[in-house]
Amino acid sequence: MTATALSVRNIRKSFGEDEVLKGISFDAHSGDVISIIGSSGSGKSTLLRCINFLERADSGEVAVAGEIIKTHKAKDGQLSPSDKHQLKQMRARLGMVFQNFNLWAHRTVLENIIEGPVQVLKHPKKKAVADAEILMDKVGISQKRNHYPSQLSGGQQQRVAIARALAMQPTVMLFDEPTSALDPELVNEVVQVIRQLATEKRTMIMVTHEMALAREISTHLIFLHNGRIEEQGPPQLIMENPKSDRLRQFIGKF
Amino acid sequence: MMDFFNNVFSWLPELLAATPLTLILTLVAGIFGLVFGTLLALARLSNILILSVPANMFMFVMRGTPLLVQLYLIYYGLGQILPGTWVRHSVLWPYLRDGFTYAVIALSMNQAAYNGEVLRGALRSIPKGQIEASMAMGMTNLQILQRVRLPLAFRDCLPVLTSDIIILLKSTALVSTITVLELMGTARMIQRESLQIYEPLIACGLVYFAVVMVLTNIMRPVESRLTRFRKGNA
Incomplete structure (x- = not known):
């Protein structure tokens, strides 16, 4: 058995009266590619954002490579990180790729x-630049190294964002609908990069609507519905043979 | 008519000699104003009430009252109180007898309030994603402030900060009322001594205008360099 890269235990999260996550648990072992699918509003992105505390869950536990992120219950009832320094270290080990890229607008690609x-x-800056050159090559953006994000297409920006996350040598990569904000003809260039990462056995958690991609590269598929894991398992198995009506309906849409 | 223009030009050397003081006032108050203004903006945006409430009040009062009133209150007010205290015997005293010091204090405070307001707006309008990307990277709050929030905010409001500096430059004329012999003060002195009313004023206006033109032309390339990350500025 390989080491547990990420462990998520019993995450709960409400927005007001609305409980969007009703106790989610899963583990990602080293080399796993876990895709999280589900209709919009099923809490997929919230779940991902609770993992690196961009969103504060109400309860639950997250561990990166076996180390639990220390938390306490804050006055507002939400889970609050107790050790800022540890949280930063943990975040540095979780590479996040956002739906809207979120590249720093005032900085060039490099x-x-x-x-x-x-x-x-x-x-040291020299080492960082040398490492960045390899990554820019990998995502095919080297010619644009001195461009600003506003001068790039969405697909190019997302590839830079992936390189930026990889540069931290993260234990786990988190993808929050990485292709949802892209024009259809730009999806493929990003998909190719993600596919390549999967073949390199990178540990990845991906929230996505790209069913074909999820099926192709995932080692494990999680179907979220109404804040719960409705169904999960190897992608071929659960997509060809969905047990629940909801998953059947959901897959039917694609 | 020729005499009139000759008179105007004849005062230029004397006025140009007073221009460095105007520039120093602008520069010093501009820098203090920017530094304190940044701190004010951060204090106002802070969740800590003992920071945000005083910052808010300070900016409200400074922006709500005329600079001339502030100048008089600081010059005559502090100037009345301080000689009766220990300050009179301190090393600071020589400076505190000089109108220049009070002018710098008043101009800086006023400038800080205006810069603070502009920066507060710019800091608030930074897209959330820029900050989330920084947090997800594991950056500290201080790093996010230094590396992301302040650079983006300054770039965003640079044109307004530039125009605030130009307004400051022209506002320095007010300090002539508290015995500072900068550009305007010198023009008024010439008026009194030469009994010419318009000529020194026109000459002084010309110098202000020239300085503003130079300043604008210095800031333009700075602005376009710092905002070249925007679309169309490539």
């Missing part, structure tokens, strides 16, 4: 990629 390694990991 500056975006070396920012984390230089500022957070304290790598």
Whole structure:
């Protein structure tokens, strides 16, 4: 058995009266690619954002490579990180790729990629640039190294965002609907990069609407419905043979 | 008519000699104003009430009253109180007898209030995703402030900050009322001594205008360099 890269235990989250996550647990072992699917509003993105505490859950537990993120219950009833320093270390090990790329607008492609390694990991700038060059090559963006995000297409921006996350050498990559904000003809270039990462056995958690991609690269598929894991398992198995009506309906839409 | 223009030009050397003081006032108050203004903006946006409430009140009062009133209150007010205290015997005293010091204090405070308001708006309008990306990376709050929030905010409001500096430059004329012999003060002195009313004023206006033109032309390339990340500025 391989080591547990990410462990999520019993995550609950409400927005007001609305409980969007009703106790979600799963584990990602090293090399796993877990796709989280479900209709919009099923809490997929919230779940992902609770993992690195961009969103504060109401209860639950997250562990990265066996180390539990220390929390306490804050006055507002939400789970609050107890050790800021530890949280930052944990976040540095969780590479996040956002739906809207969120590249720093005032920094060039290269500056975006070396920012984390230089500022957070304290790598010497020379090393960070050398590492960034390999990553820019990998995602096919080297010619644009001195461009600003506004000068790039959505697909190019997302590839830079992936390189930026990879530059931190994260234990787990988190993808929050990485292709949802892209024009259809730009989806493929991003999908190819993600596919390549999967073949390299990177541990990835991906919230997605790309069913074909999820089926192709996932080792494990999680179907969220109404804040619960309705069904999960190897993608071929559960997509060809869905047990619940809801998953059948959901797959039927594609 | 020729005499009139000759008179105007004849005062230019004397006025140009006073221009460095105007520039120093603008520069010093501009820098203090920007530094304190940044702190004010951060204090106002803070969740800590003992920071945000005083910052809010300070900005409200400074922006709601005329600079001239502030100048008089600081010059005559502080100037009345301080000589009766220990300050009179301190090393600071020589400076505190000088109108220049009070002018810098008043201009800086006023400038800080205006810069603070502009920066507060710019800090608030930073897209959330820019900050979330920084947090997800594991950056500290201080790093996010230094590396992301402030750079984006300054770039965003640079044109307004530039125009605030130009307004400040022209506002320095007010300090002539508290014995500072900068550009305007010198023009008024010339008026009194030469008994010419318009000529020194026109000459002084010309100098202000020239300085503003130079300042604008210095800021333009700075602005376009710092905002080249925007679309169309490539």
